[in-house]
Amino acid sequence: MSEAAVRKIIHLDMDAFYASVEQRDHPELRGKPVAVGGARERGVVAAASYEARQYGVRSAMASTTALRKCPELVFVKPRFEVYKDISRQIRAIFAEYTPLIEPVSLDEAYLDVTHNLKGMSSATQIAREIRARIWEQTQLTASAGVSYNKFLAKLASDFRKPNGQYVVPPERGLAFVEPLAVGQFHGIGPVTAARMNQLGIFTGADLRAQTEAFLLQHFGKSGRYYFAIARAQDERPVEADRLRKSIGSETTFAQDLSEFTDLLEGLQPCVEDVWEYCQRTGIRGRTVTLKVKYADFQQITRSRTGTALVQRQHELERICRELVEGVFPLAKGVRLLGVSLSNLNNAEKSAGQQLTLDF
Structure with missing residues (x-):
C-alpha cells in the first residue's frame, strides 16, 4: 500500500453499552451482574455487564441459560429511547472531528479521520480525545481501534476493552492478523x-x-x-449516513442437509444473529426472507411480509419455520440457508448511524 493511499480509520465501540447505561442510572446495580432484556422463558439477553460476562453471560443468549450460568443475574428492561438519545449525543462528538461517520449500531461506529476537521495528524490522539469527551459528557466508557482499514480497526477495538484503545499501523498489519x-x-x-x-x-x-x-x-x-x-487488506470505505436496508445472516453447511429438523437446527444460529442485532439496535422489520441454496448451487428465496413489525424472537422463529416448511418436499440437498429482515423501521436510527503515517 502506497503512503498516499493509507487511510486513518477509528472504530469506536461503547463498553457494554446498554448495561453500562443502566448501571450509571441505577447506582444499586453497579458492581453487580446485569443483563438488559427479558427474564421470561423466551427472553433473550440484549446486553450483559462485564460482571455478568465473567460468568459466561453473553448477548443473544437465552435468558434461562444466562440464569443457569449466573443465578444472581439482575434483569433490567431495555430503555431504547434512552440509549438512542445517548447515541445521538455521542455521534455529535464524532461530528466535531469528521463528517465521515458510519454508524454500525447505537453503540459503535467507524470514523475516517484521514482528513479531519481539527487538522490533527494523529488518529491515536483523536481517538483518545473522543473517548475522553464521551466520558466527560456521559460518564460512560468507550474503547477504540485505530488502523488503516475497517477490518483491522474493528479487531483492534476489542484488544484493550473495556476503556482502552489499540493501534495497528501499516507496518504491523500482517503480523497482527x-x-x-x-x-x-x-x-x-x-x-x-x-x-x-x-x-x-x-x-x-x-x-x-x-x-x-x-x-x-x-x-x-x-x-x-x-x-x-488474511492479508490485512480491506478497501471498504467509511460510508457516511449509511442506511441499512436489511439485516441478514446465512451459513453454509459442511454437509448437505435434507431433513426438516436439520434445516431448522441449521437455521437457528442465523435467526439468533439477526435477532441479536435487532435487540442491540432497536431496529425491527416487517418482511422475513428465507434464502435456500441447493447442492447444485441453485438458489431460491421465500418471503413473508406482515402488517406489523416482528417484535419477538419467537415470532421470527415461527415465520422461519413456516417458510422452511414451504420448500418441502426437497428434490435435492441444501448447502446454505439464510434469513433476513427488511422493510425496517430504521430511517431515524440511521442518523441517530498521503500522509505522514502518524497513527
Whole structure:
C-alpha cells in the first residue's frame, strides 16, 4: 500500500453499552451482574455487564441459560429511547472531528479521520480525545481501534476493552492478523469458523496459506473477502449516513442437509444473529426472507411480509419455520440457508448511524 493511499480509520465501540447505561442510572446495580432484556422463558439477553460476562453471560443468549450460568443475574428492561438519545449525543462528538461517520449500531461506529476537521495528524490522539469527551459528557466508557482499514480497526477495538484503545499501523498489519484465531475475525461467524477448522484453518496465518481459488470453492463469494483479510487488506470505505436496508445472516453447511429438523437446527444460529442485532439496535422489520441454496448451487428465496413489525424472537422463529416448511418436499440437498429482515423501521436510527503515517 502506497503512503498516499493509507487511510486513518477509528472504530469506536461503547463498553457494554446498554448495561453500562443502566448501571450509571441505577447506582444499586453497579458492581453487580446485569443483563438488559427479558427474564421470561423466551427472553433473550440484549446486553450483559462485564460482571455478568465473567460468568459466561453473553448477548443473544437465552435468558434461562444466562440464569443457569449466573443465578444472581439482575434483569433490567431495555430503555431504547434512552440509549438512542445517548447515541445521538455521542455521534455529535464524532461530528466535531469528521463528517465521515458510519454508524454500525447505537453503540459503535467507524470514523475516517484521514482528513479531519481539527487538522490533527494523529488518529491515536483523536481517538483518545473522543473517548475522553464521551466520558466527560456521559460518564460512560468507550474503547477504540485505530488502523488503516475497517477490518483491522474493528479487531483492534476489542484488544484493550473495556476503556482502552489499540493501534495497528501499516507496518504491523500482517503480523497482527497472523496469530489470531479465525473466529475472532469480523465477518467469520461460529459456523464458518468451525468449517474452516475442519479444513485445517485455525489462524490468520493458516487462512493466508490458502489460495483464493480454494477459498472460493469452499466459501463461495465470501472466499474473496477471506483471502483479503488474511492479508490485512480491506478497501471498504467509511460510508457516511449509511442506511441499512436489511439485516441478514446465512451459513453454509459442511454437509448437505435434507431433513426438516436439520434445516431448522441449521437455521437457528442465523435467526439468533439477526435477532441479536435487532435487540442491540432497536431496529425491527416487517418482511422475513428465507434464502435456500441447493447442492447444485441453485438458489431460491421465500418471503413473508406482515402488517406489523416482528417484535419477538419467537415470532421470527415461527415465520422461519413456516417458510422452511414451504420448500418441502426437497428434490435435492441444501448447502446454505439464510434469513433476513427488511422493510425496517430504521430511517431515524440511521442518523441517530498521503500522509505522514502518524497513527
